[in-house]
Amino acid sequence: MTTRTEGAGPSGLAPALMKTGALTSDWLPTFDAVPRELFVPDRIWPGIADGTRQTALVDRTKDPGAWSEAVYSDIPLTTQWDDGRHSGDGLGITPTSSSSMPRMVFSMLADLDVQEGHRVLEVGTGTGWNAGLLAHRVGGANVVSVEYDADVSKAAIQNLRAAGLAPLVLVGDGRLGHANSAPFDRIIATCSVGEVPRAWIEQTRPGGVIVAPWGTEYGGEYIVRLVVGKDGTANGSFTRSSAFMRLRQQRTNRPPFDAYLKGQEWPAGGVRGVTTLAPADIGGWLAQFVIGLQMPGAFWRAERYDDGTYTLWTYSTDTKSWASADYEPEASEYVVVQSGPRKLWDETEAAYRWWKQNDRPGFDRFGLTVDGDGERVWLDSPDNLVPRPSV
Numbered sequence: 409m410t411t412r413t414e415g416a417g418p419s420g421l422a423p424a425l426m427k428t429g430a431l432t433s434d435w436l437p438t439f440d441a442v443p444r445e446l447f448v449p450d451r452i453w454p455g456i457a458d459g460t461r462q463t464a465l466v467d468r469t470k471d472p473g474a475w476s477e478a479v480y481s482d483i484p485l486t487t488q489w490d491d492g493r494h495s496g497d498g499l500g501i502t503p504t505s506s507s508s509m510p511r512m513v514f515s516m517l518a519d520l521d522v523q524e525g526h527r528v529l530e531v532g533t534g535t536g537w538n539a540g541l542l543a544h545r546v547g548g549a550n551v552v553s554v555e556y557d558a559d560v561s562k563a564a565i566q567n568l569r570a571a572g573l574a575p576l577v578l579v580g581d582g583r584l585g586h587a588n589s590a591p592f593d594r595i596i597a598t599c600s601v602g603e604v605p606r607a608w609i610e611q612t613r614p615g616g617v618i619v620a621p622w623g624t625e626y627g628g629e630y631i632v633r634l635v636v637g638k639d640g641t642a643n644g645s646f647t648r649s650s651a652f653m654r655l656r657q658q659r660t661n662r663p664p665f666d667a668y669l670k671g672q673e674w675p676a677g678g679v680r681g682v683t684t685l686a687p688a689d690i691g692g693w694l695a696q697f698v699i700g701l702q703m704p705g706a707f708w709r710a711e712r713y714d715d716g717t718y719t720l721w722t723y724s725t726d727t728k729s730w731a732s733a734d735y736e737p738e739a740s741e742y743v744v745v746q747s748g749p750r751k752l753w754d755e756t757e758a759a760y761r762w763w764k765q766n767d768r769p770g771f772d773r774f775g776l777t778v779d780g781d782g783e784r785v786w787l788d789s790p791d792n793l794v795p796r797p798s799v
């Protein structure tokens with residue numbers, strides 16, 4: 409086993425994870441038997457514990473100590489950028505495969521509540537570590553893991569072999585599940601979705617559980633734990649905050665700035681107004697999630713200036729509507745301009761107001777129902793739906 413120089417280290421990570429409550433004693437033998445280092449490639453871009461930023465390349469062949477420290481730290485490790493098109497040592501544009509943060513891996517496994525003999529489907533094999541942990545726990549014959557990227561899948565199979573584990577690893581679109589191996593007792597996705605694929609529900613036996621990172625287009629993401637009922641309805645609550653890579657086929661196209669202003673100077677004929685809602689008040693992960701639930705097809709970008717002020721742009725993905733809100737740290741009113749059929753700032757204010765009127769509920773009071781009519785997010789109970797305008 410590799411020795412560490414700093415950080416939690418092979419012997420320090422387990423106690424650190426147990427202290428957070430993520431790693432429970434029933435998973436400890438599996439944690440020990442399936443070491444993360446067997447699943448991490450030589451070249452990694454370590455992330456940070458509570459954020460989505462990546463740091464500079466760590467190359468095991470050049471700095472084995474730094475590599476080992478990263479592997480045995482509670483951080484995610486990016487292993488692929490830009491669907492494999494990125495080369496070189498620098499950071500790419502979008503991280504597209506990784507070894508997830510250990511705390512998240514074990515928290516999601518706890519949510520999954522895997523029992524002996526369960527048949528489990530994982531979507532997003534990545535490095536193969538999670539599939540390996542599952543295979544050790546319930547037996548390789550009971551685990552199927554699907555990965556979209558053929559090169560990533562190939563490396564995962566090699567990693568799993570080196571660890572002496574043999575779940576069924578397949579290349580394919582995980583949205584489709586794996587009908588030939590269904591029904592499953594458990595399905596876990598390690599890439600995020602904005603819509604739970606129907607096949608996952610159809611391939612889960614009644615009473616079975618689906619655990620997946622779920623987020624809106626606007627922002628904010630939480631793990632949802634759904635229980636599938638006899639009638640094919642899946643229902644459950646959000647359990648914890650997450651920041652996963654999006655399932656490839658559900659990534660949305662975010663048109664560039666000029667698709668909105670179309671070469672014109674701001675305010676480009678937009679309607680001016682003022683707001684007392686500070687753009688800074690809606691920047692948090694939870695606020696974004698709650699606003700996003702009520703603003704389908706909308707997303708935001710911040711344009712920051714040297715003096716600490718910024719413009720919060722809100723866009724509709726169809727490029728027809730936009731809004732700008734100018735933030736100044738000491739101000740109590742902010743200039744807003746809106747353009748297009750959707751009054752995006754009015755929608756933002758209404759969504760925020762709804763949250764405030766309900767005493768700013770936390771993520772754990774929200775839940776999701778998925779059935780033949782689509783999906784609906786609720787507050788406290790499935791009959792209390794979060795308002796979602798049809799756009």
Ligand SMILES: C[S@@+](CC[C@H](N)C(=O)[O-])C[C@H]1O[C@@H](n2cnc3c(N)ncnc32)[C@H](O)[C@@H]1O
Nearest residue numbers: 505532534535537538555556582598599655656
């Ligand atoms: C965060 S990584 C998974 C981490 C992995 N479970 C591990 O233990 O290392 C997310 C993975 O999901 C994969 N992915 C994205 N869309 C997919 C899809 N439609 N079907 C299967 N895998 C997909 C990505 O290629 C990526 O490897």
